[in-house]
Amino acid sequence: MSETDVATEAHEDAPVASTALFGQAVLYPDRGAYLATVESLRDEGYCTATDLTIVDYLTHPGRSGLPGGVQPERFEVVVGLFDHARRERVRLRIQVPADDPTVPSLFDLFPGTEAMEREAWDLFGVSFEGHPDHSRILLPEDWVGHPLRKDEGIGAIPVQFKSASDRR
Amino acid sequence: MARVPILGDISGVLDEGLEGLEHNFVTARIEDLVKWSRARSCWPATFGLACCAIEMMATGAAHYDLARYGMEVFRASPRQADLMIVAGRVSQKMAPVLRQIYDQMMEPKWVISMGVCASSGGMFNNYAIVQGVDQVVPVDVYAPGCPPGPETLMHAILTLHDKILTGELTSRREQTGAGAGFDLADFPAPEPPAPEPEEAP
Amino acid sequence: MAAVRLDLGDDERVRRRDGSAVLRMTEVEAADLVLDPSDPVTGERADERMILNMGPAHPSTHGVLRLLLEMEGETVLRSKPIIGYLHTGMEKTGENLTFLQGPTNVTRMDYASPLFSELVFALATEQLLGIEVPERATWIRMLMCELNRVASHLLFQATNGMDLGAVSMMIYGWREREEVLRFFEKVTGLRMNHNYIRPGGVAADLSDGWQDDVRHLLDIIPPRLDEYEVLLNDQPIFRARLQGVGVLAPAEALALSATGPILRATGYDWDLRRDEPYLAYDRVDFDVVVGTCGDAFDRFAVRLEEIRQSLHIVEQILDLLPDGDYRTQDKKVTPPPRARIDESMEALIHHFKIFTEGFHVPEGEVYAAVESPRGELGCYLVSDGGPKPYRMHIRGPSFANLQTLPHLMHGRLVADAVAVISSVDPIMGEVDR
Numbered sequence: 001m002s003e004t005d006v007a008t009e010a011h012e013d014a015p016v017a018s019t020a021l022f023g024q025a026v027l028y029p030d031r032g033a034y035l036a037t038v039e040s041l042r043d044e045g046y047c048t049a050t051d052l053t054i055v056d057y058l059t060h061p062g063r064s065g066l067p068g069g070v071q072p073e074r075f076e077v078v079v080g081l082f083d084h085a086r087r088e089r090v091r092l093r094i095q096v097p098a099d100d101p102t103v104p105s106l107f108d109l110f111p112g113t114e115a116m117e118r119e120a121w122d123l124f125g126v127s128f129e130g131h132p133d134h135s136r137i138l139l140p141e142d143w144v145g146h147p148l149r150k151d152e153g154i155g156a157i158p159v160q161f162k163s164a165s166d167r168r
Numbered sequence: 169m170a171r172v173p174i175l176g177d178i179s180g181v182l183d184e185g186l187e188g189l190e191h192n193f194v195t196a197r198i199e200d201l202v203k204w205s206r207a208r209s210c211w212p213a214t215f216g217l218a219c220c221a222i223e224m225m226a227t228g229a230a231h232y233d234l235a236r237y238g239m240e241v242f243r244a245s246p247r248q249a250d251l252m253i254v255a256g257r258v259s260q261k262m263a264p265v266l267r268q269i270y271d272q273m274m275e276p277k278w279v280i281s282m283g284v285c286a287s288s289g290g291m292f293n294n295y296a297i298v299q300g301v302d303q304v305v306p307v308d309v310y311a312p313g314c315p316p317g318p319e320t321l322m323h324a325i326l327t328l329h330d331k332i333l334t335g336e337l338t339s340r341r342e343q344t345g346a347g348a349g350f351d352l353a354d355f356p357a358p359e360p361p362a363p364e365p366e367e368a369p
Numbered sequence: 370m371a372a373v374r375l376d377l378g379d380d381e382r383v384r385r386r387d388g389s390a391v392l393r394m395t396e397v398e399a400a401d402l403v404l405d406p407s408d409p410v411t412g413e414r415a416d417e418r419m420i421l422n423m424g425p426a427h428p429s430t431h432g433v434l435r436l437l438l439e440m441e442g443e444t445v446l447r448s449k450p451i452i453g454y455l456h457t458g459m460e461k462t463g464e465n466l467t468f469l470q471g472p473t474n475v476t477r478m479d480y481a482s483p484l485f486s487e488l489v490f491a492l493a494t495e496q497l498l499g500i501e502v503p504e505r506a507t508w509i510r511m512l513m514c515e516l517n518r519v520a521s522h523l524l525f526q527a528t529n530g531m532d533l534g535a536v537s538m539m540i541y542g543w544r545e546r547e548e549v550l551r552f553f554e555k556v557t558g559l560r561m562n563h564n565y566i567r568p569g570g571v572a573a574d575l576s577d578g579w580q581d582d583v584r585h586l587l588d589i590i591p592p593r594l595d596e597y598e599v600l601l602n603d604q605p606i607f608r609a610r611l612q613g614v615g616v617l618a619p620a621e622a623l624a625l626s627a628t629g630p631i632l633r634a635t636g637y638d639w640d641l642r643r644d645e646p647y648l649a650y651d652r653v654d655f656d657v658v659v660g661t662c663g664d665a666f667d668r669f670a671v672r673l674e675e676i677r678q679s680l681h682i683v684e685q686i687l688d689l690l691p692d693g694d695y696r697t698q699d700k701k702v703t704p705p706p707r708a709r710i711d712e713s714m715e716a717l718i719h720h721f722k723i724f725t726e727g728f729h730v731p732e733g734e735v736y737a738a739v740e741s742p743r744g745e746l747g748c749y750l751v752s753d754g755g756p757k758p759y760r761m762h763i764r765g766p767s768f769a770n771l772q773t774l775p776h777l778m779h780g781r782l783v784a785d786a787v788a789v790i791s792s793v794d795p796i797m798g799e800v801d802r
Binding site for chain 2: 425426428433454455457459462473474477480481524539543544546547550560561562797801
């Protein structure tokens with residue numbers, strides 16, 4: 001199939017590309033090969049980065065669907081790129097270990113990922129090397145913790161029944 | 169002089185303001201006039217946050233006209249506003265801003281908490297949303313709905329008008345709302361889920 | 370189709386990305402800013418430079434958006450949008466709600482066009498489930514979404530006009546919106562945040578006599594759009610405030626991940642409905658509206674014309690909508706009709722399981738995208754085989770579009786800042802989630 005061939009040819013050092021589910025091509029580059037893979041995809045014609053997010057697999061470590069040779073880690077950085085000319089999307093899933101949650105930043109290649117990476121840092125605590133403004137974006141600047149991690153609870157409090165004041 | 173014709177005993181005015189007047193039928197009529205005019209020109213401050221703001225704007229638009237109550241002028245400056253309709257969910261980051269806008273409003277002022285998110289946190293009982301805006305400001309009328317339609321908001325406004333017309337003229341509000349008296353220590357957070365032991369992939 | 374390679378002019382990208390437009394300072398630094406008069410770059414007019422705070426409680430920032438504007442006199446040099454004042458933890462909430470409850474959560478993200486968020490969540494879930502949605506449900510979804518696009522663009526016209534001072538436009542825009550919302554209330558039960566498009570189909574069939582209601586909309590809205598053109602387009606003050614303001618180049622827009630009318634106004638011809646068709650968009654005929662120079666006036670005009678195109682699609686749907694089921698008949702996914710619960714034990718059990726535990730979605734991950742009125746709205750859904758999403762991430766178009774703000778405002782007057790924000794049309798619910 002054309003998309004698989006194009007993808008595997010261009011990135012010999014990226015492990016198996018799987019046209020995983022539903023006709024969507026997914027690549028699994030190593031953390032070290034991440035920037036080079038994205039750069040070569042951009043040169044091929046993937047002109048825009050649609051999305052960058054993180055998934056915390058702490059409570060689902062035995063996930064299936066990873067091709068052989070890819071070592072699953074706690075965090076996965078998921079990047080979506082889109083080639084408008086060929087109308088093709090590609091998704092990259094980069095494994096990031098919990099004890100060293102850092103990946104290179106895509107800001108120099110795709111400036112549109114600036115806010116997305118800030119959000120990822122804010123909610124998951126994965127830092128992006130080379131990001132120009134590494135600070136919280138959604139939560140207050142003095143917030144402690146990274147709420148979307150699986151080991152942080154949702155923070156619900158029991159319903160309070162308040163007596164409204166009678167005083168007019 | 170202590171007694172003035174029509175107004176009665178005015179000796180307490182310098183110390184207690186209007187409350188120092190002896191109530192009689194003339195002052196009662198003046199009070200009614202003042203309360204009537206307060207109710208009929210209650211200018212809201214723009215505090216639309218989320219989805220409820222869209223319904224608030226719809227209430228101000230031509231079909232569900234708020235101008236019939238004299239309230240179509242949404243003042244941007246809190247100094248010129250009488251009513252703060254908190255329309256939408258208040259996040260932890262927004263709460264200090266809400267309190268500051270409330271403090272900048274001048275007495276007499278009222279607060280309508282529009283929507284379930286403003287009244288009690290709504291469907292979002294989580295780390296990010298203040299569980300009821302009455303933890304930050306004292307609220308006069310709560311309007312439920314997600315979002316409350318324009319008719320519900322108008323019902324809330326009419327309830328507020330009723331409260332203005334029948335309430336004390338010189339009432340000063342408590343500084344805190346009904347929800348502010350709780351201590352988070354009384355509500356221990358549930359244990360976060362323990363991570364599963366690593367399985368071999 | 371021949372590959373169209375964009376000439377991404379390096380100097381233009383570099384110029385905009387070297388910090389010349391974006392202010393990267395924390396609030397504390399901005400508050401303590403002291404400019405050194407002897408500094409060769411900033412020192413010249415140090416006494417005229419200041420950092421001004423705009424928002425978050427501001428009548429023209431379209432919700433709770435805060436901007437730090439570094440200004441020299443009246444000119445905006447660099448700016449920094451500060452968001453997060455409406456952060457609701459919806460992605461975390463989504464992990465605690467079943468797939469059937471999911472649309473109630475995502476619908477409140479983009480509250481001006483809630484049906485699109487529901488649609489993208491439902492599409493992602495259905496892909497993971499591997500189920501086919503009946504034809505009629507697909508066409509109903511398309512009808513409701515296009516009407517929602519009309520309502521959202523009318524909201525934009527109203528708020529855009531009001532921000533620029535044409536306050537009567539606010540009232541006119543809402544007048545039409547009320548008509549559309551009345552139809553929505555009749556079909557879905559709610560004016561906003563409908564929870565109508567659910568995994569498996571839609572919640573209820575179209576109401577009786579819906580063709581007459583839709584024809585009524587098709588009769589009254591187009592002449593009023595012509596009224597708006599007379600009121601706004603032909604007015605010299607409106608044009609002077611929008612033309613040439615906030616110009617964006619196509620390469621910049623793509624680099625900043627901007628999509629939707631912002632991208633199309635720059636002259637770049639890209640619409641997911643035509644280029645990556647979903648639902649039944651490949652079976653209806655419509656034009657993709659593209660601007661010429663990427664200024665605020667183009668963004669306004671693109672959206673006005675998109676209303677007409679959406680009404681054209683609605684007209685075709687009137688004739689083409691097929692009969693059939695409005696939701697899939699798969700018993701494991703769709704709750705049974707209430708009457709069946711009294712008759713059949715199996716139906717009762719299915720009802721119970723679906724509403725308490727939720728239906729299980731097979732393990733996997735998928736990304737689905739639709740063209741919302743603001744751009745590419747995507748949903749990245751990861752399931753671990755359970756009844757609740759393991760991770761639900763919504764790619765909000767306004768979140769990415771807001772990154773263009775500093776570049777649009779660079780070098781413009783502060784009065785243009787309002788026009789620019791309004792033309793970007795952010796909805797803070799989907800920015801902050």
